[in-house]
Amino acid sequence: MIVTRFAPSPTGYLHLGHAYAAFVAAELGERFLLRIEDIDPARARPEFEAAILEDLRWLGLAFEEPVLRQSERLAAYREALGRLEARGLLYPCFCTRKEIAEEAARAGEAPHGPDGPLYPGTCRALGVDERARRIAAGESYALRLDAAKAAALAGAMTFEERGERIIVDPLLFGDVVLARKGLAAAYHLAVVIDDAFQGVTLVTRGEDLFPATHVQRLLQTLLGLPAPAYFHHPLVLDETGKKFSKRDQAPTLRALRAAGVSPAEVRRKAYEAAASTISRR
Numbered sequence: 328m329i330v331t332r333f334a335p336s337p338t339g340y341l342h343l344g345h346a347y348a349a350f351v352a353a354e355l356g357e358r359f360l361l362r363i364e365d366i367d368p369a370r371a372r373p374e375f376e377a378a379i380l381e382d383l384r385w386l387g388l389a390f391e392e393p394v395l396r397q398s399e400r401l402a403a404y405r406e407a408l409g410r411l412e413a414r415g416l417l418y419p420c421f422c423t424r425k426e427i428a429e430e431a432a433r434a435g436e437a438p439h440g441p442d443g444p445l446y447p448g449t450c451r452a453l454g455v456d457e458r459a460r461r462i463a464a465g466e467s468y469a470l471r472l473d474a475a476k477a478a479a480l481a482g483a484m485t486f487e488e489r490g491e492r493i494i495v496d497p498l499l500f501g502d503v504v505l506a507r508k509g510l511a512a513a514y515h516l517a518v519v520i521d522d523a524f525q526g527v528t529l530v531t532r533g534e535d536l537f538p539a540t541h542v543q544r545l546l547q548t549l550l551g552l553p554a555p556a557y558f559h560h561p562l563v564l565d566e567t568g569k570k571f572s573k574r575d576q577a578p579t580l581r582a583l584r585a586a587g588v589s590p591a592e593v594r595r596k597a598y599e600a601a602a603s604t605i606s607r608r
Contacts, residue, residue: 330528331356333383333390334518336364337375340579341382344533344563344571347597351560352531353388360525361390366397366517367510382580386590395525403520404512407550408470408505416477416549417505419458419468420450438501441538445501446471469507474498474545481548486540487556499541519543523552534559535570561604563597568607 331352335345353359363379365371383390411417422430431444438445451473453461462468478497485492505516512520522530537559547554562570583593 328357328528329355330358330360330526331531332360332362332522332525332527333388334362334364334521335379336367336370337372337379338367338370339375340378340581342571342579343583343593343597343600346382346386346580346593347563347601348531348533348560349383349386349388350594350597351558353390355529355531355558359388359390360395360527362395362397362521362525364397364514364517366512368398369509371398378581382584385580385584386593395521397517397521400517400521400524401511403524404506404517407516407520408512411472411505411549412470414480414549416473416480417470418451418453418473418502419462420446420471420502420504421461421466421468422446422449440500442500446503448502451502467508469504471502472505472546474500474502477545477549481545484544484548486544486554488537488540489558493540495544496541497545499538503542505546515539515542516546519546519550519552522555523547528555529558530555531558531560533562535562561601563600564604564607 333349333352335341341349361380361383363376365376380394408417426449427446428444430447430449450458450468450471474497481497484495484497486495487493500515503515504513506512511517537557540557540559544554546552564570580593588596
């Protein structure tokens with residue numbers, strides 16, 4: 328049985344891009360699940376979660392209940408971090424974003440990943456005593472994955488994308504952050520744990536997240552989790568060719584509904600926009 332999920336963050340109202348992602352997941356799954364990714368308490372708001380449920384039901388999408396919320400899964404994330412730490416795969420990083428950017432600038436031709444310059448590993452070489460002293464002193468830190476050590480343990484890996492086997496590059500994101508102060512687990516860790524917990528067999532999401540699959544397959548291997556298949560669909564773009572986003576205040580489904588647009592019209596608009604994205608290539 329194919330199990331898919333739609334996993335929005337309740338940090339704003341859903342827009343046309345979200346509608347397309349939800350339609351794709353619902354169509355490809357024999358079981359369609361909803362997960363609310365509310366792990367960031369500083370940004371998640373209950374009114375946005377309520378609006379997500381309302382919008383999906385208005386679109387005619389039937390998801391299984393109860394709905395999974397990441398805020399209820401913190402113990403599972405801590406357990407996974409503990410397992411990685413016990414294998415010597417995590418280290419505390421005390422660098423600020425500014426310090427990392429400055430170090431990358433000084434390095435000149437620093438290695439780059441999908442999100443920009445890779446972390447230079449400044450804190451990787453800190454001794455046990457130095458780490459303990461700085462933590463005891465109350466310094467803020469993030470927990471990073473030692474990617475080279477993790478890759479050596481994991482060995483060769485692949486993932487399935489629309490029937491094709493893709494070779495994993497475990498170093499693509501470098502020493503990625505898996506947790507930080509105020510955030511029990513970063514996206515990459517939380518998503519693989521929750522997909523396994525929910526029994527997701529096919530992950531559908533925007534093609535902008537295709538690179539993330541490499542680090543997520545690494546984490547699945549390290550934690551002994553099953554590997555789902557993947558389907559990265561085209562993004563829904565606006566008239567200027569820019570991705571719809573909450574940050575840019577893209578037209579919301581609520582606004583479209585208030586303007587008299589029907590669910591069928593939303594579906595048509597979403598699929599037409601995705602087809603336009605493909606035709607521009």
